[in-house]
Amino acid sequence: MPLNSGSDTKPVVAVTGASRGIGHAIVRHFYKNGWDVITLARTPFSEVCPWADGIVQHLKVDLADTQSVLDAAADLKKLLDGRGLNALINNAGISPKAPDGARMSAIKTPIATFLDVQHVNLVAPFILCQELLDPLRQAGGSVVNISSIAASRVHPFAGAAYAISKAGLSAFTRELAHELGNSGVRVNTVAPGEIQTSILSPGTDELVESQVPMKRLGRPEEVAEVVYFLASELSSYVTGTEIPINGGQHT
Template sequence: MLLTGASRGIGHATVKRFQAAGWRVITCSRHAFPENCPWEMGPDDHLQVDLASAEDTLRAVSETKERLVAEGGRLDALVNNAGISPKGEGGTRLNGLNTDHADWMRVFQVNFFAPIMLARGLCDELARAKGSIVNVTSIAGSRVHPFAGTAYSTSKAALAALTREMAADFGPLGVRVNAISPGEIDTSILSPGTEKIVETIPLKRLGTTDEVAKAIYFLCTETSSYVNGAELHINGGQHV
């Protein structure tokens, strides 16, 4: 599996879940491999890539192809988990009136364009394995969120629409494409005030990164063999 945004939170939990099941996981993040990380394969299966750069994303595609040679040139899963959400001064929400054009472009490159670039670039490898693609969208993609900025929210809404299009395009190749849409998940980047949102969630708690990782695992395995073009909402019933 190739996993973007592997350096923390949902990405970390996803690596642990798949490695526990015996998968080889190639991790991608903007950061170099941390020296104190417990993952067995370590830096040998880590790619440092800046997904905000189209050129660097294409380099990562080429390097991934090279690393897959030992596996017969097949990729069983691509998980597009990386995402960025810039904030204003003091961590304030950036709306449609105060988001700079450069921020719009950077957010859409990471959150929207990088996933389709990776999928297209690794299409042959995914088709060879009859693999699966999982795009990580967001609860903010369907409703105005009090903390997620406008660029982030619209990029995730676009990624949800792209997931449907990709399901139609990749399906004839035997590659399934689905999305997961996490709600309020307990990570280190929660915004102040999230506890007020939790009061409105029927389950009355935050989700865990492991709960998200298990959903990703489901969509990458035979258990979901006829699920294609779906967006799985993992939010404790937040908007019921």
């Protein structure tokens, strides 16, 4: 079924991991600014989303499974029904912990867990960018990848597999921006630090107090605003860059 929009002139954004936290803040911000929003998540459409037609613009996908990602990309193109894709936001990510909740080290991470993290956090964005390149080109669109402060620094809570996947996502951003520079498609990354979400680890308050000059957690909405800037024409000459959103952490 095509997008249920009152106007084909609305820009269209697709967001993975859109059911909670940063992803949910992102979809709310784009919707508030008049975009058609397509959500992709492993969970059903969230009832707290503020628009009734979202349920028919929601795609369930298992980002750890290649075929599921390919199927979701095909379904997304059917939803577009010939329209271009103005923005793709690769937000979904997983960061598994040890059984006692501790950080998973590189040496002790099970191989299967490592591969799952890479597929969700890095391979799935890779596939989506390849599969959705034509509608992105059609719209002169933008890709925004959600990396992490852990991509460039050893983090006390984010595991090694997560950090490796996010470092790869940052490198993928640079490569894709270089390749697509003359195509009209821009590719950028944001790297959040300590953001107020449901997956914060115990000890985050102490980390914020000792390492974040602004002495507070970031809000998901503060990430969404930067993502929107990079996805929109407000940043029309910005590509291949990474913007940290961390209150000055690691400065």
